Amino acid sequence: MSDPTSPRVATPGQTIGPFFGYALPVEGGEQLVPAQHPGAVRLRGTVYDGHGDPVPDALVEIWQADADGRTPTAEGSLRRDPFEFTGFGRTPVDPAGRYTFTTVAPGATAPGRAPFVAMTVFARGLLDRLLTRVYLPLDEAVLAADPFLAGVPEDRRHTLVATRDEHGFVFDVRLQGEDETVFLSHGSPA
Amino acid sequence: MTTSTTDTAPDAAAATQASIDAEIAGIREEYDAAGREETRPRLDYPPYRSSLLRHPTKDLHHADPEGVELVAPVFGHRDVGTTEADLTIQHGGDPVGERMVVTGRVLDADGRPVRHQLVEVWQANAAGRYIHQRDQHPAPVDPHFTGVGRCLTDAEGTYRFTTVKPGPYPWKNHRNAWRPAHIHFSLFGTEFTQRMITQMYFPGDPLFALDPIYQAIVDPRARERLVAAYDHDVTQHEWATGYRWDIVLTGTHRTPMEAEQ
Numbered sequence: 240m241s242d243p244t245s246p247r248v249a250t251p252g253q254t255i256g257p258f259f260g261y262a263l264p265v266e267g268g269e270q271l272v273p274a275q276h277p278g279a280v281r282l283r284g285t286v287y288d289g290h291g292d293p294v295p296d297a298l299v300e301i302w303q304a305d306a307d308g309r310t311p312t313a314e315g316s317l318r319r320d321p322f323e324f325t326g327f328g329r330t331p332v333d334p335a336g337r338y339t340f341t342t343v344a345p346g347a348t349a350p351g352r353a354p355f356v357a358m359t360v361f362a363r364g365l366l367d368r369l370l371t372r373v374y375l376p377l378d379e380a381v382l383a384a385d386p387f388l389a390g391v392p393e394d395r396r397h398t399l400v401a402t403r404d405e406h407g408f409v410f411d412v413r414l415q416g417e418d419e420t421v422f423l424s425h426g427s428p429a
Numbered sequence: 430m431t432t433s434t435t436d437t438a439p440d441a442a443a444a445t446q447a448s449i450d451a452e453i454a455g456i457r458e459e460y461d462a463a464g465r466e467e468t469r470p471r472l473d474y475p476p477y478r479s480s481l482l483r484h485p486t487k488d489l490h491h492a493d494p495e496g497v498e499l500v501a502p503v504f505g506h507r508d509v510g511t512t513e514a515d516l517t518i519q520h521g522g523d524p525v526g527e528r529m530v531v532t533g534r535v536l537d538a539d540g541r542p543v544r545h546q547l548v549e550v551w552q553a554n555a556a557g558r559y560i561h562q563r564d565q566h567p568a569p570v571d572p573h574f575t576g577v578g579r580c581l582t583d584a585e586g587t588y589r590f591t592t593v594k595p596g597p598y599p600w601k602n603h604r605n606a607w608r609p610a611h612i613h614f615s616l617f618g619t620e621f622t623q624r625m626i627t628q629m630y631f632p633g634d635p636l637f638a639l640d641p642i643y644q645a646i647v648d649p650r651a652r653e654r655l656v657a658a659y660d661h662d663v664t665q666h667e668w669a670t671g672y673r674w675d676i677v678l679t680g681t682h683r684t685p686m687e688a689e690q
C-alpha cells in the first residue's frame with residue numbers, strides 16, 4: 240500500500256444522490272465575476288434526461304481560464320471575493336433543471352486551440368460524474384480549426400458548442416437521447 | 430436499453446427486493462462470464478431505477494486533457510475554516526451517535542499525495558436522516574448535527590474528520606429499499622480531470638448485497654475500495670472509534686517533473 244511507484248487503481252465514483260443541496264453549493268458559487276463586470280457574460284442551460292425532461296437534482300461545476308487565457312491560481316472559490324477571479328463555479332440546477340453562471344468568455348490557453356469552459360455534471364441517478372467542454376461560438380474559424388473538435392463526429396460536434404441568445408450563451412446538457420452531449424474520458428484511448 | 434416493463438419513475442417503489450436482487454444477480458453473472466475487469470460503476474445499471482434515463486448511451490469520447498483540465502481549482506485556508514473538519518462541534522451541542530474519526534490519504538494513481546486540496550463530506554445523522562427538505566424519512570433530525578464537513582489535505586495528502594456514524598435510511602428505489610450507511614466524499618485532484626464524488630461505506634454492512642447503488646460497481650474488488658477499515662490506532666481512548674479510508678484518484682497526465690514543481 241505504501242509503495243510509491245506502483246500504479247494504483249482509482250477509487251470508483253458514486254452518485255451525488257439527492258441530498259447534496261446543503262453541503263456543496265456555496266453562496267455566490269454561480270458568479271465567477273459580478274454581473275457588473277465589463278466582460279461579464281451569462282452561460283446558462285438546462286440538464287435533460289433521456290425523455291427530454293429536466294433533471295431537477297443535478298449539480299454543475301465549471302472551471303476555466305480568464306479572458307486572456309490565463310489559468311487562475313487564486314484561492315477563494317468557496318469564500319468568494321468578487322474582485323478575485325478564481326475560475327471555478329458551482330451551482331445546483333433549479334427545479335426546472337436550469338443552471339446559470341455569470342462569468343467571462345475564456346481566452347485560448349494555447350495557440351491554435353479554441354478556448355473552452357471545462358464542465359462537470361453530477362446528478363441523482365447518475366452513478367459517476369461526467370466531464371465535458373463548453374466551446375463558445377465566438378469565432379467560427381477557430382472552432383473549425385480546433386484539433387479536438389475536428390476529431391468529434393460531425394453530427395455530434397454541435398453538442399459541445401454553446402449557442403448565443405440575447406442574454407448570453409446557452410449550453411444544454413443532455414444525459415441521454417437524440418442530441419446526447421459528448422462526454423469525455425481522459426484516460427488511455429479505448 | 431430500457432425495457433418497456435421497467436418503471437422509471439424514481440418514487441414508484443414498485444419492484445420487490447427479491448426482483449431487484451434477481452436483476453443484480455443476473456448482471457453479476459453476465460459480468461463473471463465476460464471475464465473483463467471493470468473498475469468504475471456502470472452508468473447504466475437498471476436495478477438503480479434513477480439511472481435508466483440519466484446514463485449516456487454513447488461511449489465517452491477520448492480527449493487529451495488540455496488547458497485548464499491539466500490543473501485543478503485552488504482552495505486554501507481562506508475557503509475552509511479550521512473547525513469545519515469536526516462535524517460534532519458545529520451546532521451548539523454534542524450530536525447523538527457513535528463518535529468517530531475518519532481519516533486517510535488522497536493519492537493519485539502513481540501514489541503521489543494530493544496535497545493541500547479540498548475534501549468535502551456530507552452524511553445523514555445517526556438516525557439516518559439528512560438535514561434536507563426533501564428527506565422526509567420519519568427519523569429524528571438531530572439539532573446538533575448538520576452532517577457537512579470540509580478540510581484540506583496536508584502535505585502527505587492526509588484528510589481527517591471527526592463525526593458520528595451515519596445510520597442507514599430508506600429510499601424509494603423499490604419496496605423496502607435501504608441504503609447502507611455511507612458518507613459522501615467530494616474530491617479534487619491536481620488536475621480537473623481527477624474531479625470525483627463517491628461514497629465511503631462501513632465494513633460488514635448487511636445491506637451491501639441489497640443496494641443497487643453499491644452493486645452498480647459490479648466487480649467485487651472495485652466495490653470493496655469504497656469500504657473503510659476499522660483502525661484501532663485511529664480509535665481514541667474513551668472518545669471515538671476510528672476508521673481509515675484511502676482514496677486514489679485517476680493518474681496524472683503531467684510528467685513527474687512538472688508535477689513536483
